[in-house]
Amino acid sequence: MKPAPFDYARPRHLAELLGTLVDGDVLLAGGQSLLADLNERKRSSRRLVDINGIGALQRLDVGPDSVVLGALTRHQTLADSPEVRAAVPVLSCAAARVGHAAVRTRGTLGGSIANADPAAELPGIGVLLGASAQLRSPDSSRRVDVEELLHPRAIGEQEVIVAIELPRMTSRDGWGFREVSRPGAYAFALVTVAATLRLAVDGTVSALRAAVTGAAPAPYALGDAAGELIGREPDQEWFGAVADLLVGRADPVTDLYASAAYRRRLIRHLTHEVLADALQRAREAMS
C-alpha cells in the first residue's frame, strides 16, 4: 500500500525545526517503522517534518565520563564507530543486532527511543546504562531519563529528542547482550537481556546492571534491586538470583508470536548467557 497524502518540511537547523513545529506534525528520522506504518495507512499525518538535514542532531561526542550521541546517530554508526565501540561496547553490540544492514543504514537512536517498541534493543540499552535524553521544544528544554521516555505520551507534541547521553563504560566493565528474535527476515527481537558488571579484586561482584526488553510494556532494569547481589561470588546460584529478580519484574503478554511463559523463560535463559559473557569480559579486563 501507499501512504495517504501529507505535507513535507525539511528544516536545516534546530532553530528552524523548533520554529516550524505545530501540533500534529510527525517527525521523520530514520523512518524504518514510521514509513511502514504510513505505507499501511495505519498512521497518517498532515505533515511530516524530516529532521535528517539537521546537523546538530548528528553529533557524536565521547568525553571522559559520558558519551553524547545526537538523536540522528544511525544504528550503523553505533555498531561500527570505533569511538562508540570503545566507549559503550554494549550499545554497539545491541545496535548491530537491530534489523538488517539496510535498516541500520537509516534507523536512528533517537527514533528508536521515540518509537519505544517494548522489545527493541536500543531503548533497553538506554535503560541499562541509565541514559538521559536532551529534549527541546519551541519554548523549553529539558533533560530526562530515557527510562521515563519509554511510556506513552512521555514526549510532548512539539518536543524533539536532540541527543542521548550515556555514561561511558570503563575497561573494568564486563558486559553482555543477547536476544532471541522472531525467525525470518523481519527478525524483530522477542526478548533481549543486557548486563554490565564489575568485579572487586577478590573476585566478588562490585557493580551490576541488567535490563530486559520484550517482557513488559516498557524495558526495565534491575535498578536498586541489584544491591543485594553486590559483594557476592558470581556463581551459578548468583546467576539464578539475578534471573529470579529480572523474571520477578516481568509483566509479559501472550500474543501471536509467543506466550508470556515463554518470554519469562527467555529472560532466565538469556540472563545466564549474558552474565557468563559479562563475567568473562570482566575477568579478562582484570587479568
Added chain:
Amino acid sequence: MTGVEINVNGRQYGLEVEPRTLLSDALRDGCGLTGTHVGCEHGVCGACTVLIEGRPVRSCLMLAVQADGQDVTTVEGLAGPDGLNPLQEAFRAEHGLQCGFCTPGILVTLTAHLADHPDATEAELRHAVSGNLCRCTGYQNVIAAAVRAARSASARSASAQSDETEPTATGPGETSTAPTGPTATGPVGIEPATTGPLGTAITRREDHRLLSGTATFVDDIALPGALHAHFVRSPHAHASIVTIDTSTTRGIQGVVGVFTGADLAAWTVPLRVAPPIDGLVPLETESLPTAKVRFVGDPVAVVVADSRYTAEDAAALVRVEYEVLQPALDLAASLEGRAPLVDETVDSNVVFREHFSAGDAATAFAGAHRVVRTRFSHQRMTHAPMETRGCAAVWDAGRAELTMYTGTQVPHPYRTQLAARLRLAEHQVRVIVQDVGGSFGQKLIVHREELAVAALARHLDRPVRWREDRIENLTAALSAREDSAEVETAVTADGRILAVRARLTSDFGAYALFPANYMLRVVAMMLPNAYRLADYEYDMTVVLSNKIPASPMRAPMAICTWVTEGTIDAIARDLGLDPVEVRERNMLRESELPYVTAVGETYEDITPYRTYRTALDAYGYAEFRRRQHADRKAGIYRGLGIACLVEPTTYGSAFYRSAGIPGSGHESAWVRIDPSGAVVASVGIAPAGQGHETTIAQAVAAGLGVRPEDVAVRLGDTEVAPYGMGTRGARSGTAGGGAALLAAQRLKDKVLAIAREQVGTSGAPGSGAADGSGLDVRDGEIVRAKDGGHVGTGVALADIARTAYLDPLSLPPGMEPGLVAHLAYDPPPMTYSNAAHLCEVVVDPVTGQVRIERYLVAEDAGTMINPKVVEGQIHGAVMLGTGGVLYEGVSYDAEGNNLTPTFRDYVLPSAQEAPRIEVLHCGTPSSRTPGGMKGMSEGGVMGSIAAVTAAINDAIAPFGLVMEDLPITAPRLSDLLAGRTAALPTE
C-alpha cells in the same frame, strides 16, 4: 508536487514527485528503472533494496524527496558496460536465482557487504542476506554464489595488494558445466550425459536479464496512460453487504470511477465449478460479491484512478455498510452442522464427501497384532510468491481485442477461461506472460481481480493495470494445506502393515475456485506411498469456511508423506522397533514392479528402496544413532527424520478422465528452422522461475541436433505458443520438454529427408549413402556415420533451411516447403518419481529453536534435462516444506480477522533458517516418456514436511512428546517441553 534531483547510477534525473512518493516508485516510474522490485512495502522482504551513497537502504521505506541530491545505485548500475560483474556472474554460475524477482535486492545487499567485508565467511554472508526473502531457491545457491563472489573478491583484493595479475581460476564469466552442484556428491546411478544437450548443467539464458535488472515483470511493462485499479476489501469475515456508497469519491481528481459486483455481474459470467464427481456439491462464485462477503479481504468494489496512490485514497473513502454475520471458522462445527452457512445456495458447509474402500480392511484389523493410531494436522499456508499477483489489460476498440498481460502459469487455459467469462470469442483475447516472480500454484486461475481489470479495460476503453500489494496477497490471494488426517493402521508384531483406515478433512475456505476434492484426493491417492498396502479405506470431507479460498500449492498432496512416514515412525515406537527396520519390512522393491496400488495407480520405473538405501548409506545411519545417544547424555537433543516418497508428476489426460476432471494433460510444441538456419521453438508451458527457456532449448537441441544456445525459445504468448495446458503439477519438464523433444525429432526427420537429396546431389564426401541411413545432425551440421563416429558432410542446417524455404523445387517430390514441426504430446496417466529425505536437527529445549544440522536428499527423477535446475527445484521445495513445519501459517482470530497480513507476521524463512541440502541423483529413466524424463518439483515439499517433523519428534522423544500439529514454532515447542523431564538414555 516537488522537484527533486536524484543521481541514479551516475545519471542525473529531475523528477516531479508528491511528498509521499516512495523512492521505490520514483525509481521505477519516474526514472524508468524497473530493476528495483517492490515485494512488500513494509521493509521486510528486501527486494527494493538500493544503495544510497554506497549504503543499502529499503527504497520502500524512504521518500523520494529524501533522496534529493543523493547518489543512488540500483541493480541496473551494478554491471559495467561489458556485462555482468563478478557478483552477478557468480549468481549465474551457481544458479543462485530462479524467478529472479528478489535477486536485485540480494545483489545490491551483497555488493555493499562485500565492499566492506571482502573476506566474509559463509556464515557472515548468510547473515548479510537474511534480510532478503527468496521463495524459490531455498537460499542454497544464493549462498553458494555469495561465497563464490567473496572468494573472487578476496582474491582480487589480495592480488591487488600483492600487485599480481587477476586470478583466472574462479574468475568472472566462468560458466558451470559440471553435472552436479558443489554440495552434491555426484550421480549414484547412471551417469547423466554430459556431452549432449540433455543432462548438462548449462547456465540459464534467463539469468542475464534477471541479474541486470532488465527483465520484464508485469509491473515493469510500460503502458502510457494506463489507469490503476485498487480493490476495496471486506474488513469482516462474514457479512451481508447492505449498501455501497461510492459517491464520496466523486470529484477527487484522478478518480475515473468505482465499480461493484453489480457492474461486474453485467459485464461478466460467474465461475461455476461443477464437474460430475460423486459427492461433490456444485458451487458458483460471483465475479465480485454482490450480497455478502465471505472472508476478510474479499473484494467488494474496485476503484480506477490515474495513479495507485489516488486509487488507494479513493478506496479509503468508499463507504460499505455491512451487517456482520457469525463466521464459520471451526471445521468441527461445520461437520456437525452447527456453523453458519458460508454459501446459502447449498444446505451445508460440507461440499465434498467420499468413502473409499479397497480390499478387506475389516478382516485385517480384526486379525491385527495391534492397531496404531496417528493424527496429523497441517496449518493453513499461503504461496507468497515474491511477485504478488497482478495484470495489465489493454482493450483495442478498433479491433475489438483484449491483450492481457499477467503472470499465469497456464496462458492458454487462462485465455479460454477469460474469454468465456467476458463473453468474448477466444480469438479476441491474447494473453502475454513475460517474466514471473514465482507462483507455486497461486497464478493458476483467472482471479476475480484480474477478471475485473480486464472487464474494466474494455468498459472504459483505457489500459487498466493492477498490482496486488503484499497485504492483499497474504490475506486475499489464495491459501492452502489446512488438511488433517486421523489414521488407524493394523500391524503385525514385527511391524508389517496389514491395513490402513484414514479420515481426511480439509478446510477449503470461502469459495470453490477449484473442485473441492481437488487437493485432498491426491493426498488420499498418495497415502500408500512406497509401501505394500492392499487393504485401504479412507473417508474424505471438505468444508467451506470464512477464510481465504484454498487452492493447490506446490505439492497439493504434500501432507501424504508426513502421514505415512509419521505412521511408520509411530509403528516403530509402539512396537519398540527401529524405524529403519519397519520401512525395510514394508517397502516395495523394484522386483515387485509394476505395482498397482490400492487406489489403482500403477507404479513402474521407480526406485524407492534404492533412494532409501542410497540416502541411509551416504548418511551413516548407525553412526548417527551412536552420536545421538552420546549427545542425549550431555543434554543435547538430536534427532533424525526419514522420509521416503513417491511423487506423482505430469498428470496425463487419462488421469484427469479417471478423476472426473474435465481437461487435458497434453502439451504442445512447435519447432521452426528459419531460412537462415535459426532455430526457434515454443511450448504451451509458462515458467515462474523454473528456467524453462533454458531447459526447452536443451530438449530441442537434443531432438534436432543443434547447440542449446542456438535455439530461441518463446513462451507465454498465446499468439505465439501452441495450445498447451501450461505449467503445473511437476509437468513442464516431461510434458513440455517431452513435446519439444518430439517436435524437434520430427523436424529433424524432415531435415534429414532434405539432406539425403542435398548430400546425394552435391557431390559431398560419402554421397553414395543416398539412402540416408547414416545421416544425422550434430551441432547444426549434417554428419554421416563412419567408423563408430561421425564425419561432416560440409552441409549445414542453414543450407537445408535455405533449400526448404527458397528453393522448394529442390525438395524431395511432394514435400511441403518450409521447416516447421508442430506436435501435441499426451503423457502417460502418471509419471512417478521418488526420493528419500534425511534430516538431522538439534532441538534446544529451552528456546524451542530447531537447528537443521544436515539435510540429504536421494532423488530419482529419471533423465534430467539440466541437473542444476533439478537441484534448484529440490532446494526450493525443501525450504517451502520446512517453512510450513517451522514458521509459516495463516492465522485467524475468533472473529475471523486475519492475524498474519504482513511479512512481519507471516514468517517466510530467511537464509539464516535455511539448511544446507545435499542432493544425490539416481537417474532411472522412465520407459514411457520421451528421453526417460520424470517430473520432480513437488517431492521436496512432500519429503521435507515429513522429514523435518520426524527429526524433531526423534529429538524430543526423551520428553515423551510427539508433535502432531504444525507449525512447530520455537515458542510453541518450548511451551510444550516446559515442565517435562527428559528420560535419560539407557546404556
